[in-house]
Amino acid sequence: xxxxxxxxxxxxxxxxxxxxxxxxxxxxxxxxxxxxxxxxxxxxxxxxxxxxxxxxxxxxxxxxxxxxxxxxxxxxxxxxxxxxxxxxxxxxxxxxxxxxxxxxxxxxxxxxxxxxxxxxxxxxxxxxxxxxxxxxxxxxxxxxxxxxxxxxxxxxxxxxxxxxxxxxxxxxxxxxxxxxxxxxxxxxxxxxxxxxxxxxxxxxxxxxxxxxxxxxxxxxxxxxxxxxxxxxxxxxxxxxxxxxxxxxxxxxxxxxxxxxxxxxxxxxxxxxxxxxxxxxxxxxxxxxxxxxxxxxxx
Amino acid sequence: xxxxxxxxxxxxxxxxxxxxxxxxxxxxxxxxxxxxxxxxxxxxxxxxxxxxxxxxxxxxxxxxxxxxxxxxxxxxxxxxxxxxxxxxxxxxxxxxxxxxxxxxxxxxxxxxxxxxxxxxxxxxxxxxxxxxxxxxxxxxxxxxxxxxxxxxxxxxxxxxxxxxxxxxxxxxxxxxxxxxxxxxxxxxxxxxxxxxxxxxxxxxxxxxxxxxxxxxxxxxxxxxxxxxxxxxxxxxxxxxxxxxxxxxxxxxxxxxxxxxxxxxxxxxxxxxxxxxxxxxxxxxxxxxxxxxxxxxxxxxxxxxxxxxxxxxxxxxxxxxxxxxxxxxxxxxxxxxxxxxxxxxx
Numbered sequence: 001x002x003x004x005x006x007x008x009x010x011x012x013x014x015x016x017x018x019x020x021x022x023x024x025x026x027x028x029x030x031x032x033x034x035x036x037x038x039x040x041x042x043x044x045x046x047x048x049x050x051x052x053x054x055x056x057x058x059x060x061x062x063x064x065x066x067x068x069x070x071x072x073x074x075x076x077x078x079x080x081x082x083x084x085x086x087x088x089x090x091x092x093x094x095x096x097x098x099x100x101x102x103x104x105x106x107x108x109x110x111x112x113x114x115x116x117x118x119x120x121x122x123x124x125x126x127x128x129x130x131x132x133x134x135x136x137x138x139x140x141x142x143x144x145x146x147x148x149x150x151x152x153x154x155x156x157x158x159x160x161x162x163x164x165x166x167x168x169x170x171x172x173x174x175x176x177x178x179x180x181x182x183x184x185x186x187x188x189x190x191x192x193x194x195x196x197x198x199x200x201x202x203x204x205x206x207x208x209x210x211x212x213x214x215x216x217x218x219x220x221x222x223x224x225x226x227x228x229x230x231x232x233x234x235x236x237x238x239x240x241x242x243x244x245x246x247x248x249x250x251x252x253x254x255x256x257x258x259x260x261x262x263x264x265x266x267x268x269x270x271x272x273x274x275x276x277x278x279x280x281x282x283x284x285x286x287x288x289x290x291x292x293x294x295x296x297x298x
Numbered sequence: 299x300x301x302x303x304x305x306x307x308x309x310x311x312x313x314x315x316x317x318x319x320x321x322x323x324x325x326x327x328x329x330x331x332x333x334x335x336x337x338x339x340x341x342x343x344x345x346x347x348x349x350x351x352x353x354x355x356x357x358x359x360x361x362x363x364x365x366x367x368x369x370x371x372x373x374x375x376x377x378x379x380x381x382x383x384x385x386x387x388x389x390x391x392x393x394x395x396x397x398x399x400x401x402x403x404x405x406x407x408x409x410x411x412x413x414x415x416x417x418x419x420x421x422x423x424x425x426x427x428x429x430x431x432x433x434x435x436x437x438x439x440x441x442x443x444x445x446x447x448x449x450x451x452x453x454x455x456x457x458x459x460x461x462x463x464x465x466x467x468x469x470x471x472x473x474x475x476x477x478x479x480x481x482x483x484x485x486x487x488x489x490x491x492x493x494x495x496x497x498x499x500x501x502x503x504x505x506x507x508x509x510x511x512x513x514x515x516x517x518x519x520x521x522x523x524x525x526x527x528x529x530x531x532x533x534x535x536x537x538x539x540x541x542x543x544x545x546x547x548x549x550x551x552x553x554x555x556x557x558x559x560x561x562x563x564x565x566x567x568x569x570x571x572x573x574x575x576x577x578x579x580x581x582x583x584x585x586x587x588x589x590x591x592x593x594x595x596x597x598x599x600x601x602x603x604x605x606x607x608x609x610x611x612x613x614x615x616x617x618x619x620x621x622x623x624x625x626x627x628x629x630x631x632x633x634x635x636x637x638x639x640x641x642x643x
Contacts, residue, residue, distance in 0.1 A: 191381055191383040194350050194377075195444075196396070198348060198350075198370045198376065199371070199448065200400045201400045209400075
């Protein structure tokens with residue numbers, strides 16, 4: 001009798017737990033998990049045409065992808081984009097947070113100013129920067145001409161276009177990350193600073209030994225978000241360069257969009273998508289494994 | 299060991315003086331308690347000495363060295379904060395030697411000092427834990443150890459025991475006092491708890507509204523309070539104040555609870571009614587209310603009181619135990635009692 005009860009109880013609670021989880025499981029499965037699995041399956045099939053339905057091609061899509069120089073160009077561009085924008089955005093965010101966390105007049109105004117780019121839609125941001133970059137009468141050139149410089153086609157040159165769109169991403173993201181750093185800084189009790197000052201720690205030592213370690217959970221969070229954004233945000237590339245000139249600003253997601261929705265090559269696009277997903281998954285995993293161990297959670 | 303002199307210290311916060319012309323000195327190796335209610339300026343005074351606030355006026359001298367405008371780290375002080383201010387991501391050991399590391403003390407010496415101090419405060423088994431894994435009392439010990447290990451001649455303490463429970467607080471009072479005497483530290487200790495002041499201090503500085511109300515030994519403060527405020531603040535229960543009886547309406551008379559006796563009712567207007575009985579074990583605090591005024595009078599009766607609530611009794615005391623204060627100024631009128639022992643142990 002009691003044996004039967006023991007066996008019954010855990011099963012009932014398990015069922016209840018699954019029932020409670022059901023709504024979110026259904027939503028996640030419908031809009032995330034099932035599409036991922038479907039994409040994975042599609043990536044092993046050819047692109048369906050009007051008179052030729054999709055058929056199994058094995059790794060052909062992946063072979064074609066590896067043989068495509070534009071894929072490699074987009075991948076390398078994307079890695080440069082990530083390696084350039086992430087540290088810059090995080091460093092600027094931290095610097096701005098430290099600055100507006102200190103006692104200074106008009107700091108709430110400054111905080112708002114730093115945060116403004118975050119609330120603007122990326123499309124609007126791209127338009128603002130289009131104006132900055134416009135050769136001849138854009139803001140940058142007007143300043144350059146004022147000081148006797150010459151006009152530069154920032155977005156039209158293969159050498160500067162990628163850097164130009166990276167600057168826009170940093171400008172847009174730094175304010176967002178600053179908010180997280182600022183919130184975390186305000187969580188640090190002021191008497192830690194005082195105790196450290198009495199112990200003889202300089203401002204820099206205090207930052208290195210206390211503030212920075214205490215900010216690690218936020219840094220990890222910000223990094224994960226920054227990595228995802230570096231591979232996900234392409235709105236400004238649509239607006240500003242369309243991936244050009246000559247694929248100089250082509251990145252993975254933009255490439256996927258072009259293959260999938262301009263050239264309607266489903267097979268190639270699904271294979272690319274799987275590569276992007278795997279890349280993001282690996283990066284997130286690496287971050288948690290590498291940084292997670294060092295992070296002190298309060 | 300150091301002598302601390304505070305001269306005419308003033309700290310204004312936006313036009314309001316939190317500390318207003320405070321002067322006192324602390325002898326080498328003495329424990330000085332800054333006592334007072336919240337907002338009296340005692341913590342601000344401590345923070346001025348620590349260099350965490352910049353004084354508006356005045357001077358702070360330690361061992362003949364004017365430190366008024368020196369940064370905290372050059373004042374040769376250690377400090378224990380009310381919140382302990384431990385670094386949450388560092389282990390107990392790292393917390394304790396933080397200052398030594400920052401000041402570039404060699405590893406071998408650091409380890410030796412850490413071992414000694416950890417044993418002294420009973421933390422040897424917890425050195426690898428983080429503050430989050432410690433009880434309140436243990437965290438307090440870490441803060442104490444961090445202050446001791448620096449071997450600075452002056453130790454400042456800002457309400458170090460206020461986050462502990464009553465039993466632990468009593469243990470730590472004894473322990474801190476013993477450590478202070480053993481290590482010969484000059485200590486300034488801020489508290490609002492008059493029991494801590496009475497039990498630990500060589501010298502008590504009672505503050506009110508940013509100014510010193512009375513400075514002296516615990517015995518001075520208890521036996522000869524300089525003002526009505528001091529009389530009420532020091533001692534539990536607070537001193538009874540009896541409204542002017544008879545010829546001198548400008549005088550307030552104070553009598554301590556233990557100096558009062560209950561006598562059989564006389565039947566005249568001076569009798570009082572028992573309104574509360576608080577049994578403490580060794581003695582009982584009987585509260586009475588006189589019919590002619592509203593102030594409760596507390597009488598300490600040895601053992602269990604035979605009185606019952608609602609009974610009437612007369613109040614009696616030896617006139618030698620009266621403390622007389624001027625009603626208008628609140629200042630003491632009568633001379634200090636002759637039996638005061640003012641030499642600290």
